[in-house]
Amino acid sequence: MVKTRKYVVKKYFEGIPKRDDFEIVECELPSLQDGDVLLKTEWISVDPYLRLYNKMYPLPFDQFSPQVATIEESKHPEYPVGTKLLTYKGWCEYSIFNMNAPKIDHSGIVRRVPDLNGLSSSLGVGAMGPSGLTAYFGLLEICKPVPGETVVVTVAAGAVGSIVGQIAKIKGCRVIGFTGSDEKVNWLEKELGFDKAFNYKTVDIEKSLKEAAPKGIDCYFDNVGGEMSSIIISQMNNFGRVSICGCVSVYNEELTQLPKATVIQVAAVTKQLKIEGFLCDRWESKFPEAYKELHQWIISGKIKVREHVTEGFDNIFDAFLGLFSGENIGKAVVKL
The missing domain is CATH 3.90.180.10 (Medium-chain alcohol dehydrogenases, catalytic domain)
Incomplete structure (x- = not known):
């Protein structure tokens, strides 16, 4: 036994x-x-x-x-x-x-x-497992970024967000990340190659976004939810795409007492946005090709783990x- x-x-x-x-x-x-x-x-x-x-x-x-x-x-x-x-x-x-x-x-x-x-x-539990697959399919299958577009990711220094940003850079996008400390900001910009990163605790999110993305946002990978996401979505371009992966801002709240955030329906309708939540198991039949590509990116140094x-x-x-x-x-x- x-x-x-x-x-x-x-x-x-x-x-x-x-x-x-x-x-x-x-x-x-x-x-x-x-x-x-x-x-x-x-x-x-x-x-x-x-x-x-x-x-x-x-x-x-x-x-x-x-x-x-x-x-x-x-x-x-x-x-x-x-x-x-x-x-x-x-x-x-x-x-x-x-x-x-x-x-x-x-x-x-x-x-x-x-x-x-x-x-x-x-x-196997990270970049070549659930975290990597979530980043890969949530960005590439829902947001479908194209070269030259601007991608914003929240919880950008986390297991999923850090990979999302690097894949977006591989695809030729401008990448903006939000994270929770100056140390993480430095890591995202200096080591991972994010074009801009912000400590959401110390900046005016709306003002920072307008300065970093004056032409608007095309893709948003949402890990945080709440008011921050409402601000980001309000600055998206026509036909922008939002991939909803999580809502860290409310995980420790009771689901019956969630904090209120600015409504996003006005932006969603007037800008004809695509907003979609997902679980990566939806694409299980494509996992082998995702593993192969993620492995190549890691080995080549295009993705730093x-x-x-x-x-x-x-x-x-x-x-x-x-x-x-x-x-x-x-x-x-x-x-x-």
Whole structure:
């Protein structure tokens, strides 16, 4: 028998998540049945969206999130020992996954980690995993930027936003990013090649945008929502495209008491904007081509990847909490 520890959500989050919202449970895993694989977790992704999904499951529930794990024992002929998988088993040391089970929700998603050719397997939960795919398809399939256009991205120094901006530069666009510290502004401009970046906490967003994009905005990749997004959308050009990936500004608010933001319908109608939310699994059939292109961009240096690494099972909650105070630059991952 294999013993494992896991984080179990025992109380719904109220405001910012708290340590006592979780319980660390130790248990023995059962023997493998036909179709099962035993997975040892290597890397765990912590993401702001976990806050949004918190109240969608009955208590108690195991805290899910993307993870890269290696098969240590297998009773499935197509998945031998040593195979690396992306699953959403989340905050645990070991898990058992039945490879024949149908996908029902996040807990049923499993994919082989793509061939990384010497890159760290941590990228399987980041630039070569959910974060990279979200950036790739959200920008290229919804915004469809063309050379010379202006692209704005919020939470620009995060796991998704930083890749969105770099892909937009590859496609020949002018890129403007909003982030939460001067350190992140410098990283975006000096290392990632953003044309302009702003610390939204210290600038007048409307004025800064008019100066940085005097001819207006063509594409907006929205990770933040709220009033900032209303300001950005109001400065978009005719037939502009908005890809809605997240709404970090309200993740710690109660959904029944959300802050009010300026309406966007006037701009959407008069400028004939396309505004679309998405989940990247919509394009699952295209994942292989996305993996190939992302890998080439990373290897060539066209996309620079930065990870904020926390080590140890006992520190997973601290890594998660740090997201809400802006501690991470790039992808936040936990190494087990």
